[in-house]
Amino acid sequence: MTGQWTVLPPIGWLDEEDGAMVYFEPIRDIFLGFDAAVPSRFVVFVPLTNCFCEFTEMAIYSSETGRWTKVQSEWGYKTILVGNSECVFLNGTMHLATHYALVVTVDTEGKVWREIEMPEHSPDTNQLASIGKSQGRLYAWQIEDDHDCQLYVWVLEDCGGGKWTLKYTVNVPELFGRQPGQDDMSYKVFAIHPDCDLIFLTDEEEMAVSYDMENQKVNATCTFSQEFEDVLPYVPCFAEWASDAH
Known part of the structure; x- marks a missing residue:
């Protein structure tokens, strides 16, 4: 481990219409992914949920770019995560447990989304x-x-x-x-x-x-x-x- 702390910037990005910064406040779960061999390089995944704990977007922070990006979720619309520490970062992909007998995965760039049945x-x-x-x-x-x-x-x-x-x-x-x-x-x-x-x-x-x-x-x-x-x-x-x- 590096023994160093990293302070992440607020979750936000530029609005596509007017170019102003848009910040996201309500955070339910935060998932950290990194390779133990290179702990200084890491990725943070934050599902952006609605009032029903369902979500259509994911905020992803990369230590390499130092900024957040927002990507559209490609999981089923009723995906509800277990939350807490129910996550596994393996082979550059985050794996998350859900309430519907599925493990859902997403890569560090938010390009590859999968659902694995239990x-x-x-x-x-x-x-x-x-x-x-x-x-x-x-x-x-x-x-x-x-x-x-x-x-x-x-x-x-x-x-x-x-x-x-x-x-x-x-x-x-x-x-x-x-x-x-x-x-x-x-x-x-x-x-x-x-x-x-x-x-x-x-x-x-x-x-x-x-x-x-x-x-x-x-x-x-x-x-x-x-x-x-x-x-x-x-x-x-x-x-x-x-x-x-x-």
């Missing part, structure tokens, strides 16, 4: 699936809450064809040393390691664990004294994480 055999197509990046590929996961709280993890094998492969399944309560169906915890996968098949889960009340999907090993990461807040792992701290099961 896996056909996901347990609940109406439930949100989360996305992450690991080992240079896009991952998606979903926890089925209706039955035995099973976690499903897919990897996108073919970006062009939108082909997903189910890679792992696991019973989530068992990772926390509990019997399936005997607790009312709300489980969540909050991160995936960028360099190996390691995910981080929480019950949002008591503890967080890491799970090595390849070796099926669990580690208790931390316990909570108050309600869990969204976090991101600082990867070097977990690069040589032990693989002792509890």
Whole structure:
């Protein structure tokens, strides 16, 4: 990382009719994309939404040009983003999760727009699936809450064809040393390691664990004294994480 702060200019551009600057104030979500090898070069994506949380335009800031540009969205008109940190910047393209079983993508110039359908055999197509990046590929996961709280993890094998492969399944309560169906915890996968098949889960009340999907090993990461807040792992701290099961 550079260790330097960058202050972005207000979101605005020249009006096409009178040439005056037009500024955009209401901001719902901001998505940052950069290559970890060259962190000083980055792109910021800001969907410009209406009162229904639908949008037809995207503001894109480039650190190379130092200015914002506005582009017309080519996604479906009912695209509603999950927001928060549900984004993955991969191969020069921003990937965003939506509320309609789709992952939508746009490149850094706002020229290539795509929609990738979530896996056909996901347990609940109406439930949100989360996305992450690991080992240079896009991952998606979903926890089925209706039955035995099973976690499903897919990897996108073919970006062009939108082909997903189910890679792992696991019973989530068992990772926390509990019997399936005997607790009312709300489980969540909050991160995936960028360099190996390691995910981080929480019950949002008591503890967080890491799970090595390849070796099926669990580690208790931390316990909570108050309600869990969204976090991101600082990867070097977990690069040589032990693989002792509890």
